[in-house]
Amino acid sequence: MNPHHDSHRMHVFRKYLFSIDHKVIGIQYGLTSLFFLLFGFSLMMLMRWQLAFPGTAIPFIGKFFGESRAPGGIMLPEFYNELGAMHGTIMVFLGVVPLGVGCFGNLLVPLQIGAPDMAFPKLNMASYWVFFLGGLTMLFSFILPGGAASSGWTSYPPLADIATIGQTVWLIGMVFLITSSLLGSINFITTVLQLRTEGLTFMRLPFFVWSQLVTAFLLLLAFPPLEAAGILQLMDRLAHTSFFLPSGLMISGEPLKGSGGGSVLLWQHLFWFLAHPEVYVILLPAMGIVAEIIANNIRKPLWGYTSMVYSVLFIGFMSFIVWAHHMFLTGMGTAMSSFFQATTMIISIPSVVILSCLFISLWGGSIRLNTAMLFALAFLPMFGMGGLTGLPLGLSVSDIHLHDTYYVIGHFHYVVAPGVIFALFAGIYHWFPKFTGRQMNEFLGKLHFWPSLLLMNAIFFPMLIQGLAGVSRRLYDGGLQYAHAQGVLSLNKVSSYSAWALAVAQLPFIFNFVFSIFKGKKVTSDNPWEATTLEWQTPTPPGHGNFETTPTVYRGPYEYSVPGASRDFTPQNEP
Amino acid sequence: MDAIPYTVKAREDTGLYNARLGIWLFLASEVMLFGALFATYVILRLGALHWPLGASLLSIPLGTFNTVVLISSSVTMVFAWVSLKEKNLGKYKMYMGFTIILAVLFIVVKLFLEYIPKFEHHLYPGKSTFWAIYFTLTGLHALHVLGGIGVNTYFWGPGANMWQSEPERFTNRIEIAGLYWHFVDLVWIFLFPILYLL
Ligand code: HEM
Ligand SMILES: [Cu+2]
Numbered sequence: 001m002n003p004h005h006d007s008h009r010m011h012v013f014r015k016y017l018f019s020i021d022h023k024v025i026g027i028q029y030g031l032t033s034l035f036f037l038l039f040g041f042s043l044m045m046l047m048r049w050q051l052a053f054p055g056t057a058i059p060f061i062g063k064f065f066g067e068s069r070a071p072g073g074i075m076l077p078e079f080y081n082e083l084g085a086m087h088g089t090i091m092v093f094l095g096v097v098p099l100g101v102g103c104f105g106n107l108l109v110p111l112q113i114g115a116p117d118m119a120f121p122k123l124n125m126a127s128y129w130v131f132f133l134g135g136l137t138m139l140f141s142f143i144l145p146g147g148a149a150s151s152g153w154t155s156y157p158p159l160a161d162i163a164t165i166g167q168t169v170w171l172i173g174m175v176f177l178i179t180s181s182l183l184g185s186i187n188f189i190t191t192v193l194q195l196r197t198e199g200l201t202f203m204r205l206p207f208f209v210w211s212q213l214v215t216a217f218l219l220l221l222a223f224p225p226l227e228a229a230g231i232l233q234l235m236d237r238l239a240h241t242s243f244f245l246p247s248g249l250m251i252s253g254e255p256l257k258g259s260g261g262g263s264v265l266l267w268q269h270l271f272w273f274l275a276h277p278e279v280y281v282i283l284l285p286a287m288g289i290v291a292e293i294i295a296n297n298i299r300k301p302l303w304g305y306t307s308m309v310y311s312v313l314f315i316g317f318m319s320f321i322v323w324a325h326h327m328f329l330t331g332m333g334t335a336m337s338s339f340f341q342a343t344t345m346i347i348s349i350p351s352v353v354i355l356s357c358l359f360i361s362l363w364g365g366s367i368r369l370n371t372a373m374l375f376a377l378a379f380l381p382m383f384g385m386g387g388l389t390g391l392p393l394g395l396s397v398s399d400i401h402l403h404d405t406y407y408v409i410g411h412f413h414y415v416v417a418p419g420v421i422f423a424l425f426a427g428i429y430h431w432f433p434k435f436t437g438r439q440m441n442e443f444l445g446k447l448h449f450w451p452s453l454l455l456m457n458a459i460f461f462p463m464l465i466q467g468l469a470g471v472s473r474r475l476y477d478g479g480l481q482y483a484h485a486q487g488v489l490s491l492n493k494v495s496s497y498s499a500w501a502l503a504v505a506q507l508p509f510i511f512n513f514v515f516s517i518f519k520g521k522k523v524t525s526d527n528p529w530e531a532t533t534l535e536w537q538t539p540t541p542p543g544h545g546n547f548e549t550t551p552t553v554y555r556g557p558y559e560y561s562v563p564g565a566s567r568d569f570t571p572q573n574e575p
Numbered sequence: 576m577d578a579i580p581y582t583v584k585a586r587e588d589t590g591l592y593n594a595r596l597g598i599w600l601f602l603a604s605e606v607m608l609f610g611a612l613f614a615t616y617v618i619l620r621l622g623a624l625h626w627p628l629g630a631s632l633l634s635i636p637l638g639t640f641n642t643v644v645l646i647s648s649s650v651t652m653v654f655a656w657v658s659l660k661e662k663n664l665g666k667y668k669m670y671m672g673f674t675i676i677l678a679v680l681f682i683v684v685k686l687f688l689e690y691i692p693k694f695e696h697h698l699y700p701g702k703s704t705f706w707a708i709y710f711t712l713t714g715l716h717a718l719h720v721l722g723g724i725g726v727n728t729y730f731w732g733p734g735a736n737m738w739q740s741e742p743e744r745f746t747n748r749i750e751i752a753g754l755y756w757h758f759v760d761l762v763w764i765f766l767f768p769i770l771y772l773l
Contacts, residue, residue: 116579119593186600194581194593220600224608232615235711240701243615243711261704266618270611 018129020121021544022106023435025128029102033095036135037421040090043083045500050075051478052496069147080476081150082166086138088153089170092282093177094135096416099424100285101181101219102131105188105212107435111535112206114197114553114573116545119190127183134176141169152474154275157244157267161236162251168237171230178227181219188216197534199553203309204572206533206557207295207302210309211288214316215281222277222320229270236262243267265330272323280319282416284312286379286423287354293376293430294358296531298365299568301558304357311350318347328396329403337396344394351387355380371445375426378453379419386415389464404474407467410460418456425452425509433528437540438520444512451505458498462491530569532559537571583744598751602758609762612715616708616769627705629771632698634689638771641684642763645720648677649760652727652753659746664738667749671731674756678724685717709770716766719759726752 019025049058055074058065062073069079106124110117118124141148146164149155160167192213196205205213232243240258244267247260295302302308324332324340358380367373389411392398402408425448433439467473470484478492479485527536534553538546551573559570585592591599620626655670690710700710730752737745 119579119581120597121579123597182601182604186597186604189600190593190596193589194586194591194596195579220604221607224604225611228608228611228615231715232612232711235700235707239699239707239710241707241711242701242704243619243707258701259703259707261619261623263618263622266615270615273611 018125020117020125022110022118022121022124023542025124026103026106026108027435028128029098029106029131030104032132032135033099033103036090036094037096037099040087040095041503043087043090045503046075047080047083047087048496048499050080050476052493054477054480075476077476078147078150081152081474082142082147084474085149085152085155085170086142089149090138091416092153092278093174094138096282096420096424097181097278098131100282100289100420101188101212101215102128102184104208104285104289104424104427104431105184105215107431108535109188109191109209109212110195111538111542111546112209112533113192113195113200114534114547114551115191115195116547118187119194120187123183123187127180127187130176130183131180134173134180137169137173137176141166141173144169154271155233155267156271157233157236157264158246158249158251158256160233160267161244162256168234171234171237174230175227178223178230181223185216185219185223188212189220192216197551197553200572203306204553204556206288207291207305207308207312208285208288210312211284211291214312215284217316218277218281218284218319222274222281225270226274229267229274232270233267265327268327268330269323272326273320276323276326277319279412279415280315282420283383284315286383286420287312289423289427289430290376290379291354291358292533293372293426294361295558295560296430296529297368297370297373297376298362299368299560300361300365301556301560302357303361303363304353305556305558308354308357311353314350315347318343318350322347325394325396325399328399341394341396345391348387348391348394355384355387370429371440371442371449372426372430374446374449375422375429378449379423379426382414382418382422382456383420386411386413386419389414401470402467404472405467406463406471406473409473410463410467413460413463417460418453422452422456425449428513430529431535432516432520433523433540434535434538435541436517436520438516438522439528440516440520441512444508448505448509448512452502455498455502455505459495459502462488462494466491527571530567532569532571533557534572537573583741583747592747594747594751595754598754602754605758609715609765612712613765613769616712619704619708623704627703629705629769629773632705633709633771635771637684637688638767641681642767644677644681644684645760645763648674648681649757651677652756656746656749656753659738659742659749662742664735668731668735671727671749675724675727675731678720678727682717682720682724685713712766712770716759716762719762723752723756723759727756 016024019028046058057073058070058075059073062070062075065073065075065079069076069082106118138148144164144166146166148166149160149163149170151160151163151167155167155170192205192209232241235241236243236245242258242260242262244264245256245258245260245262246264249256249260291302291308322340322343324336325344328337328340362377389407393402393408393411429440429445466479466485466488469488471479471482471488472484475482475485479489523540526538526540529536534547534551535542537551539548552575553572554575555570555572557572559565559572561568562570579593580586581591581593583592585595589596651670651673655667655674658664658666658670698706700707730749734748735745737748
C-alpha cells in the first residue's frame with residue numbers, strides 16, 4: 001500500500017494538520033519555530049529592559065506580570081532568571097534547530113536527492129507532533145507556581161535539583177524534544193542513504209544535504225546522553241535520589257536531605273557531551289544553506305567542494321571530543337585541560353576551511369546581490385567573528401579570565417544570531433518561491449537586511465567589551481552592584497536600544513512574509529534563480545511525490561557557467 | 576513518481592531496506608543512552624567511599640533465573656522469524672507467543688519478587704547511590720521490555736494480518752522487532768553482572 005495515494009482523498013484535516021507529506025511537515029516546523037523565535041526574542045527584550053534600567057518599572061506592560069514576578073512593574077531577580085533560562089532553551093531547542101533541521105531539512109533534503117518523500121513519512125509526522133508537545137510543555141511551564149525553569153538553559157545541579165516545579169516540567173519537555181529529534185535524525189539518515197535517486201553519488205550531493213546528514217548523526221548520537229542525564233535529574237527531583245547531589249551539601253544553612261554521594265560534575269559532562277555537538281547542529285544546516293545560496297548567486301561552482309565535504313565530516317567526528325572546553329574552570333587536571341584545548345583548536349580548522357572555501361568562491365564570480373545573497377554573504381564575516389572570538393575561550397589560560405562573562409554571551413550570539421539566524425533568513429528568501437509560487441519583495445528584504453546587520457553588531461559587540469572588562473553573565477541588574485562593571489555600564493543601554501530597534505527591523509520581514517504568501521509577485525518559471533540542484537527541477541509548488549518522473553542525475557551539484565554549455569547553469573538531471 | 580523505494584527490497588549499494596537501516600540507527604542511539612548510564616554507574620562507583628556488594632543486597636538466583644528467561648525469549652524470537660521464512664504462520668504464532676510469555680514472566684519476577692519486596696523493606700531509590708542506580712537502570716530496562724511486549728503482541732495479534740497481503744514485508748517487520756528484542760536482552764546481560772555480581 002502506498003501512503004501517497006490515499007492522501008489525495010483526504011480532507012483538509014489530514015492534508016494540513018496530520019499530513020505525512022514532508023513539505024507540509026517542513027512548513028509546520030517552519031511556522032512553529034518562527035513563532036518560538038519571536039517568543040524567545042520577546043523574553044530577551046524584557047531582560048534587556050532590566051539590564052539597561054535595573055530597578056525601574058517596565059513601561060506599559062510591567063503591570064501585567066503580577067506580584068510574584070514584577071511587583072509594581074519592577075522585575076524580580078527570579079523573573080530575570082526565568083526569562084534567561086527560557087530564552088536560551090526556546091531559542092535553541094524550539095527556534096533555531098527546528099527551523100534549520102525540521103523545516104529546511106524536511107523541505108529540501110528529499111527534493112535535493114530526487115526522492116518522493118522522507119523514508120518514513122509517518123515517523124516524520126510523529127516527530128513533528130512530539131516536538132509540538134515539547135513546545136506546549138515548555139509554554140505551559142510558565143503558569144506553574146514558581147514559574148518556568150530558571151536554572152539556565154544548562155540546568156546545572158545542585159541548583160536545578162532543588163529548583164521549583166518548573167524545572168521538572170522543563171525536563172519532561174526536553175524528553176519530548178529529544179525524542180522528536182531522535183525520530184527525525186533516524187529519518188534523515190535513512191532518507192539520504194537509501195533514497196538518493198539514480199546517479200546521485202555521494203560526491204554529487206549538494207553541500208546542504210551533507211550538512212544535514214552530519215547534523216542528523218550528531219542528533220542521533222549526542223542527544224541520548226542528555227536524555228540519560230535528564231532522566232537522572234528527574235529521579236533526583238521526583239524519587240529523591242542523589243545522582244547530582246554530593247554528600248554534605250548545605251542549602252540555606254540546612255543539610256540536604258537524601259543520601260548524597262552524587263556528583264555535580266557528572267551532569268556537566270553529560271550535558272556538554274550533547275551541548276557541544278548541539279552547537280554544530282545549530283551551525284551546520286546554516287552553513288549548508290549559505291553554500292547553496294552562494295553557489296547559485298555567483299554563477300560558478302563552489303571552490304573546494306570536496307574539502308568542504310571532508311571538513312564537515314571531520315567537524316562531525318571531532319565535535320564529540322571537545323565538550324570539556326566548557327568546563328576548564330571546574331578544577332580538572334592539566335592533562336585533561338590540555339587534551340580538550342588541543343581538540344578544540346583542531347576542530348576550528350575545518351570550520352575555517354569551509355569558510356575560506358566560501359570566501360574564495362566569491363572571487364571572480366558575477367555576483368547577484370539579491371536579499372538572500374546579502375544575508376548569506378553577511379553570514380561569512382559574522383560567523384567569522386563568532387568563531388574567532390571563540391578561540392580565546394578554547395585556550396584554558398585565557399578562558400580563566402573570560403569564562404562566564406558577557407564575552408561568552410557576545411561570542412556565541414555572534415555565531416547564532418547574525419550568523420545562523422541570518423543564514424536561516426537567507427534560506428527563507430531563497431526557497432520561498434519554490435513552495436509558494438511567489439517571490440518575496442526585494443525592497444522590503446533590503447529594508448530588513450541592512451538595519452538588522454547594523455543592529456546585530458550594535459547589540460553584541462558591546463557585550464564583548466563588557467566581558468573583557470570582567471562583567472559576569474547572568475547578572476540580573478546588568479552589573480549595577482558589580483565593581484568590574486562600573487566603567488562599561490553605559491554599554492548596556494547601547495545593547496538594549498539596539499535590541500529593541502532590531503525588533504522593529506523585523507517588521508518589514510514579517511509583513512513581507514505574510515504579504516508575499518498571498519500577494520507576492522508570481523514566479524513565471526519553476527526555476528526562478530536558474531539553479532542546478534534538483535529541488536528546482538520540480539513543479540511549483542511540488543505536488544505529492546515531488547517529481548513528475550523520477551529524475552536521473554548526470555553531474556555534480558554546482559555546474560554553473562560550464563564552458564560550451566548553452567546556458568550559464570546545467571541542472572544535475574540534464575544529460 | 577510516488578512510491579517510496581526500498582521499503583521491502585534492499586538497495587544495492589547499501590545492502591539494506593529502509594526499516595533495517597532505521598532500526599540500526601535507533602539501536603545506535605540506544606547504545607549511547609545506556610552507555611551514558613553505564614558511565615554514570617562507573618563514575619559514581621569510583622567516586623564512592625563505600626559501595627555495597629550487589630550479591631549482598633540482591634538475589635542472585637532471581638537474577639540468574641531472569642537472565643535465562645530473557646535469553647530464551649531471544650531464542651524463541653529467532654525461531655519465530657525463521658518460521659516465517661519457512662512460510663509457516665502457525666509455527667510463527669507459537670514461537671512469538673512463547674517470546675511474549677517469557678517477557679511477561681521476566682516482568683512478573685522483576686516486579687513481584689524483586690521490586691515490591693524491596694519497597695516493603697523501605698529500600699527506595701533515594702536510599703543510597705547503589706539503589707538509585709539499581710532502580711533507575713533496571714527500571715529503564717523494564718520499560719524497554721514492556722515496549723517490546725507491546726510491539727510483539729501487536730505482531731502476534733492484529734499485526735499478523737499483513738502476512739496475507741505482504742508476507743515479505745511482514746517477515747521484515749519481525750526481523751526488526753527481533754533486532755530490538757536482542758538489544759533489550761543484551762542490555763540485561765550487562766546489567767546483571769554489574770548490579771548483581773560485582
Ligand atoms: C538578537 C537576538 C538575541 C539577543 C539580543 C539575545 C540576548 C541575550 C541575553 C541578553 C542573554 C542573557 C545574558 C545573561 O543574563 O547572562 C542571552 C542568553 C542566551 N541566549 Fe540569547 N539573544 C538573542 C538570540 C539568541 C539566539 C538566536 C539563541 C540561540 C540559538 C540564543 C541563545 C541564548 C542562550 C543559550 C543563552 C544563555 C541562557 C543562559 O544563561 O542559560 N540567543 N541572550
Ligand atoms: Cu563547545
